[in-house]
Amino acid sequence: MDVVKRKSQSKLIKSKYQVAAILAALVITLALWSWKKAASVSVNRSDILVERVEQGDLEVITEGFGVLNSNRQQLLTTLTRATVKEIVLKPGANVTADSVIVRLDNPELTQEVENAKQELAQMRANLRQLKLNNQREILNETASLAEMTARYESAVLNREAEEKLIEKGIVSQLAYKESVLEEEQLAKRIDILKQRIAQLKLVHNESVNIQLEQLKQQQGQLGISQARLDSLEVKAGFSGVLQRLSVELGQSLEPGQEVALIGSVKDLIALIRVPQNQVQQVSVGQNAIINTRRDKISGTVTRIDPIVQDNTVEVEIALPENLPDSARPQLNVNASIIADTLQKVYYIKRPANVKPHSEITLYRVAPDSSAAHLHTLKLGQQAGRYIEIVSGAEPNDVFIISDLSNLKITASELIIKS
Structure with missing residues (x-):
């Protein structure tokens, strides 16, 4: 018959608990060490x-x-088609208002200015001719008025003389009435002639004014053409420094194209x-x-x-x-x-x-x-x-x-x- 040894089994269980406790303590110790190491660097x-x-x-x-940046800046552009003929100044140069930066060339614009000058001279000559013609017409009409006035005065004297002679029967009644009629007609013709001279002066003045207006328009056209020609010499416009030059020698430019930038x-x-x-x-x-x-x-x-x-x-x-x-x-x-x-x-x-x-x-x-x-x-x-x-x-x-x-x-x- 077998005998159960209960005392040996109890010792085995007790040993297992001790090992588990030791392992748990070791794990806790390692965890605390790791946390402390992580929290401190x-x-x-x-x-x-x-x-x-x-x-x-x-x-x-x-x-x-x-x-x-310059508080005052001015962008210089072209007014007409042109070709860069000469570059006078380069970026960084100090400039004044009249400093020439670039010279451009446009032969067509030069010819346009010459044509405008010739047309203006012709219109001035036409104006002088018109004034002379007007003056001649006024002189002719004035001479006619003087002649008519002389005839009227003669008719008045003749009528006054016949008026005295008709009472004596020397001059017939018919002759006297003809003298009176001639005097009245001459007076009317003088009034008409004076009105004609006055109207003629108004017409002459208006024709001269029209010619002057045309002359003024031509002067304006010449001024525009001359300004465009003068703009071929690109100037700074005010004192400052040439900040940017946007063209090259020989370059063809279109109207409005940038040439340079000037800044204070x-x-x-x-x-x-x-x-x-x-x-x-x-x-x-x-x-x-x-x-x-x-x-x-x-x-x-x-x-x-x-x-x-x-x-x-x-x-x-x-x-x-x-x-x-x-x-x-x-x-x-x-x-x-x-x-x-x-x-x-x-x-x-x-x-x-x-x-x-x-x-x-x-x-x-x-x-x-x-x-x-x-x-x-x-x-x-x-x-x-x-x-x-x-x-x-x-x-x-x-x-x-x-x-x-x-x-x-x-x-x-x-x-x-x-």
Whole structure:
């Protein structure tokens, strides 16, 4: 008969529980070690950027870039078809109002001016001839009037004499009535002749006026042709600099084609490109500083372009009249637009990849600089390289501003190695 050994089986079960407990403790220990290792990462001090929180007045500055441009520009174009005959000046040359930049050639236009001059001279001669003919007609009519007046006066004397003789019966009644009739007829003819002379003068004046109008039109036509001929010498029009020359020697040009661009030298403006996410801080009338890399020039915002191009908006800044020698058209410049001044605020140099009016987490460095822990900050307005801290920090707090977004997910603590 078999005997069951219950004591040996109990020892075996007890040993299994002990092994399981040991394994569980080992797993927990490894988990705690792994969590502590994951929550703490080491970095070298030379590999990170740290900045201290400051307190004071902060100017909200919007940074931008652009060029200086002539405030006054004039585009020179051709008035007629022509060929480039001579290039007198090249881009960069200083010019005055009468400076000749390019000489063009058009033989047809030269002939057109000569024809217009000859036609004008012929019309002037015709006008002189017309005046002479009018004067001759007036003289003839005046002579006829004088002759008619003399006949009338003779008829009056004859009638007066017959009037005395008819009473004595020397002159017949018929002869006397004929004398009276002749006197009346001559008087009427004199009145008609005077009216004719008056009307003739009006007709002559009108014919002269018509000729003068035609002469004036021809003078205008000649002026237009002469202006087109004179425009073959392309002049600057005002003092400045030749910024662009768009033609070559021997090139054929069509009417309205660009020849050159003239711009002012000292009357300049700054055209600045501002990021579209910062342009809402800019308004007309704000002060700005233009940096030419040799000088700094004060200016005022005068215009904000409503169109966004390449994620930037163009802002126009007016500059003072007296500019330094370093300011030249088409010079690349940087600009700082002063949007506002924040008084007695906390601020820090702007960390990488942060936006204004947002909440971020940064590593705050411990006082002994041996470690850093994640800390939440609420940000306000951006001011150039700096950004306002609304809450979450005190003056002299030190934060790491390097881009450590890949560590923030896994490591809440950084160990800083010297």
